[in-house]
Amino acid sequence: MNSMKKDSPKEADDSNLVEEARKTLIGAKDWFLEDVALMTAYWHDKMGYTEAWVDANWHYVLDEGHELVDELDEKEDVALLWLINHANNNPVPLEECHVVGAEVEPGSYRCMSCGHDNVIETKQALAPCEICHYGLMSTHDEQINKTE
Known part of the structure; x- marks a missing residue:
């Protein structure tokens, strides 16, 4: 009589599932890392373009910047007040x-x-x-x- 046990079909299925899950996780990790690399490259390119534009137009930025910043601050303040008043249902604006x-x-x-x-x-x-x-x-x- 042969006393060795054969692997049951359930154990084989479980090991196949584990292997498939491992492959899926490795693929997802690789995909995520590739996306991060692409986003990083895009961000650096975008920031490089922005820095180059500011370097080339620094006089315009200095001349117009203060007015633009004040205008943006005013718009942000109005938007923030609206958001706080409506999101929190404040009894008093x-x-x-x-x-x-x-x-x-x-x-x-x-x-x-x-x-x-x-x-x-x-x-x-x-x-x-x-x-x-x-x-x-x-x-x-x-x-x-x-x-x-």
């Missing part, structure tokens, strides 16, 4: 919020904590709430602390 120490115009500034209206008579630095000493005020028309 941020552009209508004021913090202690900020220079404010005369008017009524509602405390964001207790809802007290702090009246400012002259242009001055905003002081904390007269009631609760909280440091965030609003000029927003709607009531902040509705109890309805």
Whole structure:
């Protein structure tokens, strides 16, 4: 009698699956590394082109750059305010919020904590709430602390 065991078909299938998985992973790794190399080369080419353009047009960049940066900063600020106001569902738009120490115009500034209206008579630095000493005020028309 032959006492040696033959490999079962299940073990052979399992080893084939492991080998196929190994090949797939090696292929995926190679594909990923090739893509990274292509992206890196593209980025270096793109940055090289940009640097060459800036070197050739540096006087234009210096002359126009400050205005462009200010314009972009203004657009980014508006976009950020819109995003924060809408994404967070803020009860008060941020552009209508004021913090202690900020220079404010005369008017009524509602405390964001207790809802007290702090009246400012002259242009001055905003002081904390007269009631609760909280440091965030609003000029927003709607009531902040509705109890309805």
